Amino acid sequence: AKAHRRxxxxxxxxxxxxxxxxxxxxxxxxxxxxxxxEFTLVYQPIVDTAENRVEAYEALARxxxxxxxxxxxxxxxxxAERAGLVQxxxxxxxxRALADLxxxxxxxxxxxxxxxxxxxxxxxxxxxSGLIRTAGVAPERIILEVTExxxxxDLGDAREALLALKDLGVQIALDDFGTGYSSLSYIHRLPIDxxxxxxxxxxxxxxxxxxxxxxxxxxxxxxxxxxxxxxxxVETAEEFxxxxxxxxRSMQGYLFHGPVPxxxxxxxxxxxxxx
Ligand code: C2E
Ligand code: CA
Ligand code: CA
Ligand code: CA
Numbered sequence: 335a336k337a338h339r340r341x342x343x344x345x346x347x348x349x350x351x352x353x354x355x356x357x358x359x360x361x362x363x364x365x366x367x368x369x370x371x372e373f374t375l376v377y378q379p380i381v382d383t384a385e386n387r388v389e390a391y392e393a394l395a396r397x398x399x400x401x402x403x404x405x406x407x408x409x410x411x412x413x414a415e416r417a418g419l420v421q422x423x424x425x426x427x428x429x430r431a432l433a434d435l436x437x438x439x440x441x442x443x444x445x446x447x448x449x450x451x452x453x454x455x456x457x458x459x460x461x462x463s464g465l466i467r468t469a470g471v472a473p474e475r476i477i478l479e480v481t482e483x484x485x486x487x488d489l490g491d492a493r494e495a496l497l498a499l500k501d502l503g504v505q506i507a508l509d510d511f512g513t514g515y516s517s518l519s520y521i522h523r524l525p526i527d528x529x530x531x532x533x534x535x536x537x538x539x540x541x542x543x544x545x546x547x548x549x550x551x552x553x554x555x556x557x558x559x560x561x562x563x564x565x566x567x568v569e570t571a572e573e574f575x576x577x578x579x580x581x582x583r584s585m586q587g588y589l590f591h592g593p594v595p596x597x598x599x600x601x602x603x604x605x606x607x608x609x
Contacts (some may be wrong), residue, residue, distance in 0.1 A: 342580035347407060348373055360413045363399045368424040373397050375434070376593035379606050380564055380586045383574070388606055389584060390443030393431040394593050395423070411449065420449045421458045431470040435476070436594045443476040445507065450484025466502050479530065480506065482514040482602030489520060496525050507564070512552060522559060529556050533567025536587070539576055550580045553565060557581075 359469050367373070377391035395407045414420040428446060435444040465474060476498060485492040485508075496506050505527040513532045521529070531552055540543040549565070557565040565577055569586030577585060589605045 341462060356409075357413055358400065360405060360410055362400050363419065364414055364419050365404075366412060367397075369397065369423055373423065373427065374595070375427060375431055376595055377434070378586060378593040379445075379591045380584055381583050381590045381606055382583060383585055384583050390445045390475075390585065391438070391599060392445040392479070392593075393427065393434075393447070394562040395427055395447075415449050415451055418451070420451050421455060424448065424452045425461055425465065426552065426581055428465050432465060432471065432597070433477075433508060435471050436469070438599060440475075442470075443475040443477055445479055447479045447509065449513075450487060450492070452482070453480070454488075454491065454497070459498060463498065463502055466499075466504060474505065476504040477507050478504055478526065481509045482511060486520075486609050488513060489523065493524055500525050518536070521555075526561065528562040528564060529600065530564045530566055530586075531582075533587075536565060536567045536569070536573055536577070539573055546576060546580065547581075549577070553581050 340501040374396045376391045376396055377393055379388040380390045380392060381387070382389045395411070397403055397405045397407070397410055412422065413425055431446055432445055438444075448462075451458075452462065455468070466476060467475075478594040480492075480496070500506060506525060507530055508521065508524070508526045510532045511528045511529040512535060529552075531549065535545065535549050539549065553563055562584065563582065564586060565582045566586045567576055568577065568585045570588045570589060573587075574585065574589055
């Protein structure tokens, strides 16, 4: 009966308690982490499908913790953000991404994810700017991705920070576009160059005929605002054809290539060109 009760306790442990314990474990491991040794970057091509070439590689963080094993960025980035640890991580990753970029062909850019906290602190913003200024690469090759949910917290401050980054000559991309609810009302007030249409739009193409119209209206909006537009999460040839018919040019997704380690970046590009 005792064993049974113990089993029952596990079964009925409230889900949020399990989440909190995991969150605490991730936070503790993050605080102790050796950023340079435990974190690496992988790169996923962003393909210009009209010219059939890789226009940029998006840097995506990977973490192998000695205590927790592999942890997904979808798990550790939000924890790092809430714990105030993301700025140190971002600087470490950006330094390495810029070093990788120096070894790539001149026509190939780097797309790099920033958290809202990264640009909210003037000190950190200055540190990131310093890395970009001294990187020894043309700043136009650098695209900084920010999410709309992060920017919404303080639009005025976000605008100032993005303008400061744009002064360096980099491009700004609004990531996960369409997942926030007030995108349309503020997008024209931010100094952005591109939008990345969230993967959920592509996913909904699979089972919903009307969602093609939604994607088309977002692509038209981007065009009217003179923004470049990238669609992420393209997995099938059918999605590719639908998106091309709508007028999407830049795409990213497993159909072309998943993320690869830095040393495989040129060959990943060649693989894309064969498809
Ligand atoms: P994201 O920036 O929207 O990145 C796209 C995510 O979708 C990546 O997951 C990528 O591996 C995955 N993906 C790419 N193509 C496909 C596809 O065709 N199908 C599907 N199902 N997924 C695809 P990942 O690497 O696990 O990253 C998750 C999120 O973590 C990222 O979403 C981003 O928000 C965040 N992240 C990753 N690295 C960093 C970083 O260095 N800094 C910050 N601030 N956030 C990061
Ligand atoms: Ca991104
Ligand atoms: Ca995204
Ligand atoms: Ca995302």
